[in-house]
Amino acid sequence: MNNFSVLFQKEWRENVRNFKILWIPLVFLLFGISEPLTNYYLPQILNAVGNMPEGAVFQLPEFTPEQIVMSTISQYQFIGMLLVTLGFAGIIARERKNGTATLLYVRPISYISYVYSKLFIMCILVIGSAILGLLANLYYTYILFGTVDAGAFMGFLGTYIVWLLFVISIVLFSSAAFSTGIASAVSLLLVLFVQLIDGLLGAYWTISPWKLPMYAGEILNSSVDMTLFVWSVIVTVLAIIILLVGAVYFAKRNVSKTKI
């Protein structure tokens, strides 16, 4: 990989020095830990600060450990994805816009290495943070609610990582193809809005990348339809490949748009 290590070192230094390496994992950890804690202590919290009328009785549902993990995922699916799309929409576009990329593009770099250095750093930050958050989540869930089957959790985690890769590819592709503003809009649309549509109207189809988080949850509950799941993964992997090839293509094509 021509130049990859040099370009990756630059990405690494950037994200260490702007503290993304710190605050992105912190956000995922926070949501990972707060979900089991607040669910477990909800009765006490309501008693202490809920301002409940005298004698009010609440029947709170008994959560299974799997439900706690899944409710964490629903937090990640909104706040986490918002963070990823908005936080990284400029990863290529901003460099072009502010002119720092010009002095990279005039060198004999390979655009595959260029895009992959960005892909790699995003994987480390996003997937690494999600794994960290989910492991912390698993630990607290285990202490407060009980055990989750290890094999099912691995399957769940693997599936969710494929979904995250899909999101990362969308953001990277948009950033290579469009300006930062449009890239943010396109990524938000493709990640959050389509997810919403899929949730509302998704009963009519079963194979879709946007259903992967749902299938991940079903794997955790051991209730997944393997055929549909495998097809969804295949479609997602194909989409990831197309998006990444497209990202390299547009990164190269848009060289002339860099500010000189």
Add this chain to the structure above:
Amino acid sequence: MKTLLHMQGLTKEYGKEKAVDDVTFSLNKHTSTALIGPNGAGKTTILSVLAGLLKQTKGSIVFDGEITEDFRKGIGFLPQYPKFYSWLTALEYTEMTAKLSGVDVKIARLEAEKTLEFLGLGDAKKKKTGTFSGGMKQRLGLAQAIVHKPSLLLLDEPVSALDPIGRREILNLLKELQASTTILYSTHILNDAEEMMDQLLFLRKGKLVEQGSMREVREKYANPVYKMYFSSSEEAARFVELSPWSARQENSIAFIHIEEAKPLMNEVLRVLSDSNLSLSKVERATASLEEIFLQVVNKG
């Protein structure tokens, strides 16, 4: 003298707009060439095509004997306003650009340090580029452009944004560099650059309107004059009357236009000695590059 680069009929269109229109020129090795023209004449576009940032619509470029689309290995490029990653130190940045330009990983750091030292940034090499002043940024921009010892150095307005001291320093550095590389730079400030150009390329609205060495262009456009200083304006007027050449008078100074090296000085002196006028001083004045620039870009 060996040719490093030959550009033939380069044209760059944006829609119907021609930013560069059929430009042909050659660069000889170890020479410096100035691209001169008003804003929007196509100087930056030509440099950008050579830097591989833009693709020409038409035309070919032969670089060091090869017809190629990608000369990025052999060039160093300094944009007019170089932008750096503010979170990298000058040394980290220069080392990175050296490696990306193909300098051996083992010696990249050493080369980067030497280059920064050469450009007077030795003390600032551990500082983040975000804290740099304009002059330091220009030096760092030059550092990243020369760290890999390119055979062609492309500079877009290298001194325009600097104060007179900074300008002088950068120009001296460039003169030093010319021994080891070929320089093509654009400018619209001519006086400072006057001493550092073997070839002039005048651009107007994307077209190459004039080219040649400083002397050739001077001879063609400079319209040299003899400035004759007399003791009074009456004497000057009398001299203009007597002179058989086209002459004019301004206060106590008479101007004789020299065309094709005529009249000769001794002819002028003969007229003077016959007339008994008291001449205090004679000057042979040529038009400044600035005046030539205006003439060239305004013609046609």
